[in-house]
Amino acid sequence: MIVVEGLSVSFGAVQALRDVSFEAQTGKITAVLGSNGAGKTTLLRTISGLKEPASGSVMLNERSLLHVKPENIARLGVGHVPEGRGVIGEFTVEENLRLGAMMAKVNLSAGLEEQYERFPVLGERRKQHAAKLSGGERQMLAMARALIAQPSVLLLDEPSLGLAPLVTSQLMHSIHDLCATKNLTVILVEQNASTALRISDHAVVLHLGSVVANDVASKIAADEDLRRYYLGMVE
Amino acid sequence: MDPFLTSRIVSDILGGLTNGVIYGLVALSLVLIWRSTGILNFAQGAMPMIATYIGMVVFAHEFSYWPCVAISLVVGFAIGGGTERLLVRHLYGKPEINPIVVMVGFLIVLEGVAAAVWSTEPRGIVNPFSPIDFQLGGKPIAMSAFSLYEVITAMVVMTLVAVLFRYTKLGLQLRASALAPEVSRLLGVRVSRMLTLGWVLSMGVGTITTILVASNFFTGLTPQVMDGIFAFGFIAAAVGGLDSPVGAIISGICIGIILQFVGDFLNSNYIILVALGILIVSLMVRPNGLFTKSSVRRV
Amino acid sequence: MDWLRFGRRPIITTALVAAAVVVAVVTTSTVRDGVAVSIALAVAIAGVATLTSKGIRATHPALARAALTVTAVDVALFATYFFSATTNFNLAIGAAMSIVLLGLSFLTGASGQISLGNGAFMGVGALIMAIWANHHATTPIAITLLIAVVGGAFVGLLLGLPATRLRGPYLAGMTLAFAVAFTGIVNTFSSWTGGDAGLQLPSAAPAPHWLVSFFSAQTSLFTTGTMWLTDITIVVTGVAFFFMANLFASRTGRAMRLIRDNDVAAELVGVSLPRARVIAFIVSSAYAALGGALWTLINNSVSPPTYSFALSVTILSLIVIGGIGTIPGALIGGLIYAYSTNVISWITTQTGLNPQGNFASQLNGIIFGGLLIVTMLFAPMGIAGAVRRLWVHRRTKTALE
Numbered sequence: 010m011i012v013v014e015g016l017s018v019s020f021g022a023v024q025a026l027r028d029v030s031f032e033a034q035t036g037k038i039t040a041v042l043g044s045n046g047a048g049k050t051t052l053l054r055t056i057s058g059l060k061e062p063a064s065g066s067v068m069l070n071e072r073s074l075l076h077v078k079p080e081n082i083a084r085l086g087v088g089h090v091p092e093g094r095g096v097i098g099e100f101t102v103e104e105n106l107r108l109g110a111m112m113a114k115v116n117l118s119a120g121l122e123e124q125y126e127r128f129p130v131l132g133e134r135r136k137q138h139a140a141k142l143s144g145g146e147r148q149m150l151a152m153a154r155a156l157i158a159q160p161s162v163l164l165l166d167e168p169s170l171g172l173a174p175l176v177t178s179q180l181m182h183s184i185h186d187l188c189a190t191k192n193l194t195v196i197l198v199e200q201n202a203s204t205a206l207r208i209s210d211h212a213v214v215l216h217l218g219s220v221v222a223n224d225v226a227s228k229i230a231a232d233e234d235l236r237r238y239y240l241g242m243v244e
Numbered sequence: 245m246d247p248f249l250t251s252r253i254v255s256d257i258l259g260g261l262t263n264g265v266i267y268g269l270v271a272l273s274l275v276l277i278w279r280s281t282g283i284l285n286f287a288q289g290a291m292p293m294i295a296t297y298i299g300m301v302v303f304a305h306e307f308s309y310w311p312c313v314a315i316s317l318v319v320g321f322a323i324g325g326g327t328e329r330l331l332v333r334h335l336y337g338k339p340e341i342n343p344i345v346v347m348v349g350f351l352i353v354l355e356g357v358a359a360a361v362w363s364t365e366p367r368g369i370v371n372p373f374s375p376i377d378f379q380l381g382g383k384p385i386a387m388s389a390f391s392l393y394e395v396i397t398a399m400v401v402m403t404l405v406a407v408l409f410r411y412t413k414l415g416l417q418l419r420a421s422a423l424a425p426e427v428s429r430l431l432g433v434r435v436s437r438m439l440t441l442g443w444v445l446s447m448g449v450g451t452i453t454t455i456l457v458a459s460n461f462f463t464g465l466t467p468q469v470m471d472g473i474f475a476f477g478f479i480a481a482a483v484g485g486l487d488s489p490v491g492a493i494i495s496g497i498c499i500g501i502i503l504q505f506v507g508d509f510l511n512s513n514y515i516i517l518v519a520l521g522i523l524i525v526s527l528m529v530r531p532n533g534l535f536t537k538s539s540v541r542r543v
Numbered sequence: 544m545d546w547l548r549f550g551r552r553p554i555i556t557t558a559l560v561a562a563a564v565v566v567a568v569v570t571t572s573t574v575r576d577g578v579a580v581s582i583a584l585a586v587a588i589a590g591v592a593t594l595t596s597k598g599i600r601a602t603h604p605a606l607a608r609a610a611l612t613v614t615a616v617d618v619a620l621f622a623t624y625f626f627s628a629t630t631n632f633n634l635a636i637g638a639a640m641s642i643v644l645l646g647l648s649f650l651t652g653a654s655g656q657i658s659l660g661n662g663a664f665m666g667v668g669a670l671i672m673a674i675w676a677n678h679h680a681t682t683p684i685a686i687t688l689l690i691a692v693v694g695g696a697f698v699g700l701l702l703g704l705p706a707t708r709l710r711g712p713y714l715a716g717m718t719l720a721f722a723v724a725f726t727g728i729v730n731t732f733s734s735w736t737g738g739d740a741g742l743q744l745p746s747a748a749p750a751p752h753w754l755v756s757f758f759s760a761q762t763s764l765f766t767t768g769t770m771w772l773t774d775i776t777i778v779v780t781g782v783a784f785f786f787m788a789n790l791f792a793s794r795t796g797r798a799m800r801l802i803r804d805n806d807v808a809a810e811l812v813g814v815s816l817p818r819a820r821v822i823a824f825i826v827s828s829a830y831a832a833l834g835g836a837l838w839t840l841i842n843n844s845v846s847p848p849t850y851s852f853a854l855s856v857t858i859l860s861l862i863v864i865g866g867i868g869t870i871p872g873a874l875i876g877g878l879i880y881a882y883s884t885n886v887i888s889w890i891t892t893q894t895g896l897n898p899q900g901n902f903a904s905q906l907n908g909i910i911f912g913g914l915l916i917v918t919m920l921f922a923p924m925g926i927a928g929a930v931r932r933l934w935v936h937r938r939t940k941t942a943l944e
């Protein structure tokens with residue numbers, strides 16, 4: 010479980026997050042929604058330690074993550090699939106996965122097998138350079154690379170970006186299944202609110218760095234004002 | 245073909261190979277640092293020079309050759325790691341000229357200190373390998389026990405580095421840290437340690453190179469022993485592509501052989517001019533190096 | 544400090560000039576000396592008057608720069624009249640060095656790149672100067688200097704063309720290779736260059752007759768001392784600085800700074816990056832060659848081993864300490880160079896080191912190398928940058944109060 014409390018983050022004069030508080034429950038998907046520049050990426054980067062907050066705190070199962078280095082937060086079981094996926098193009102698919110498995114306590118070949126089973130395309134192309142993969146395949150690789158380390162928390166930054174609708178819905182399904190079967194804490198950042206809300210249990214809406222709504226996903230999805238003004242879901 | 249010419253050519257190739265592996269090693273050590281930290285280390289000759297003085301001169305009375313080599317290596321590792329932690333760390337993310345200027349300053353200080361402590365007199369290093377050329381059919385060929393030692397050591401070092409980078413977990417992390425530091429951290433790689441390790445490794449390669457150069461009966465160890473060799477090593481690295489370890493080694497060996505021919509058939513004064521010419525032409529034709537696949541530009 | 548701004552009051556200027564002429568005529572022994580001194584004073588006063596005129600820097604920046612140059616050169620020339628031969632010699636060497644530093648400062652300030660071979664480019668200029676003078680003794684000094692400059696620019700083009708097209712440390716590495724190779728190259732062409740022994744100029748450059756005959760009393764200073772050579776160097780330095788100040792302020796100069804700060808933006812507004820970088824490098828090599836040519840003139844000979852890699856590093860240290868990318872930095876660096884040998888021998892005697900010992904002979908390198916590191920880490924813009932920061936800080940503070 011991740012508990013964010015009173016989090017404020019700034020880049021010089023720009024305040025990217027103001028007093029953000031919410032909880033992400035274990036075994037549940039928490040969606041973080043908002044338009045461009047709302048501060049979603051900044052929120053995830055602060056949780057995983059890449060950015061120091063000005064004030065506030067982040068707790069992972071009662072343990073404060075403040076001032077903990079990103080590599081150590083990762084070792085505590087927080088998997089972060091960054092914006093733009095962060096696949097290393099110069100590495101082969103398998104090297105990317107081996108890098109992900111670096112700190113896992115499990116057997117490497119068992120881990121690889123598990124991921125290749127989940128994403129068969131990756132198994133077929135394991136010797137290819139990741140730069141050659143399609144956008145969807147890269148997203149799978151990024152997910153597989155995070156999962157192979159057996160994380161307890163998964164931070165996903167706009168996984169649907171650039172994917173075809175069909176691929177997106179497949180991806181969302183697998184996220185949903187993963188969360189349930191592995192009892193993960195998932196924080197799912199999305200601009201594509203309707204897709205995200207469909208699989209989420211809880212949702213937080215950010216606007217210009219502040220939380221404007223924090224509720225059960227179905228309630229957020231039903232709120233006309235939120236849909237119109239913050240989520241850009243006009244029918 | 246004229247047997248005299250044939251033996252001359254064979255001699256040039258062998259002599260060139262001996263020099264070339266040294267250039268290749270220097271180039272390799274430069275590439276290791278460039279790839280991991282984006283810095284061209286102008287003190288790459290001077291830092292191992294200090295380690296070599298400490299190992300091979302200070303301890304020469306107590307120990308024989310091989311223990312001294314081991315001491316030099318340990319000191320070289322320490323100098324590499326210490327420099328990265330204490331000096332270079334402050335230069336990441338600064339304008340491009342800052343690290344250049346600082347490392348040039350470091351070069352001058354190290355050479356000055358070495359000359360102040362050990363003077364500029366060449367120090368011979370007694371080693372088990374004879375510098376006298378082998379005989380083949382009653383005629384000497386340009387290969388001695390010592391140059392064989394140089395070539396074999398260089399090959400072993402290059403192979404070890406290749407194996408480390410290609411086949412080990414550590415190598416994977418080193419490469420990942422250089423290519424994508426932030427992503428690597430998110431995957432739990434201790435990138436900061438990897439940067440230090442890059443310098444440590446590079447200094448290991450550098451120290452072995454300097455020991456090989458200084459053990460040469462005809463050279464000896466001086467504070468500036470690596471200055472000229474650094475220039476050739478840089479040329480090899482730039483020609484091969486600063487991002488490419490394999491390119492560094494291959495172009496180092498090629499340059500060594502070409503220059504041996506130039507010195508033999510033209511005039512040894514032309515060697516450095518031809519080397520500069522090679523650099524100029526190759527940068528014109530392949531700006532990113534002959535062996536760099538992608539034209540990724542570091543910004 | 545308002546009384547200093549006398550340029551706003553033409554009457555004061557005129558009165559000052561008149562007073563100066565009177566003082567000069569009364570204090571000097573001959574009419575000719577009196578005329579010389581009053582010209583010098585009048586020029587200085589007129590220059591300062593122009594500089595202090597209201598708004599001149601904004602409305603006529605080129606005129607202000609010219610006035611500053613003329614005043615500074617005038618005062619320096621006047622001073623050489625009183626200095627000892629040794630002081631004049633040091634001054635000339637330092638002034639020539641400041642030209643070299645200015646070139647390097649421009650290269651870095653304009654393109655963000657750096658050269659580790661400016662000592663060798665100096666050597667190119669120094670050798671061309673000597674070779675030409677040995678073959679064509681009658682060529683006027685100004686022409687010979689120009690030939691040396693063109694030669695330096697050409698070698699710069701040759702080396703810089705491939706390296707400046709690349710980002711990263713290629714230019715630095717290549718110029719380092721050139722600096723290390725320079726003595727070897729000189730030896731390759733020893734029939735021209737004289738090898739390590741170098742060349743002598745056929746005759747010491749004499750002062751023209753009209754100038755010598757003008758000063759009745761101090762003729763010997765001109766003919767035997769170094770004052771004449773110092774004066775030439777000062778005038779050339781003035782011209783070099785004036786030209787560079789205009790270049791810094793010109794559109795080209797601004798475009799180049801844009802490149803340094805943000806090459807993507809520069810490319811967007813249509814600045815050709817490779818061309819601008821090559822030009823900056825050529826200018827820097829040409830300036831280095833000019834400085835080297837002046838050294839040949841001042842020493843009346845050239846000794847190629849002077850132009851070693853160590854000199855290139857000294858040049859780098861001087862401009863970094865003075866303030867890289869700035870114009871005053873070059874002047875500060877030149878002054879430091881003129882007196883560094885004195886300072887270092889002073890340190891040697893003060894610390895009781897054996898002047899012939901290992902340590903004393905390495906002190907120069909250790910100190911300059913150390914300063915290079917410390918400056919780059921703690922004050923990357925050197926003395927000039929630090930002073931400017933203090934100045935701006937004080938001005939904003941007074942403005943706030």
Ligand SMILES: Nc1ncnc2c1ncn2[C@@H]1O[C@H](COP(=O)(O)OP(=O)(O)OP(=O)(O)O)[C@@H](O)[C@H]1O
Pocket residue numbers: 020023024025043044045046047048049050051052200
């Ligand atoms: N490195 C940075 N330096 C300065 N400002 C930044 C930086 N990163 C983000 N910001 C600012 O912080 C605010 C939030 O940015 P953030 O990237 O978190 O938004 P986001 O919600 O992820 O947007 P998007 O949907 O476009 O990815 C923006 O105003 C942005 O300009």
Ligand SMILES: [Mg+2]
Pocket residue numbers: 049050051092
């Ligand atoms: Mg974002």
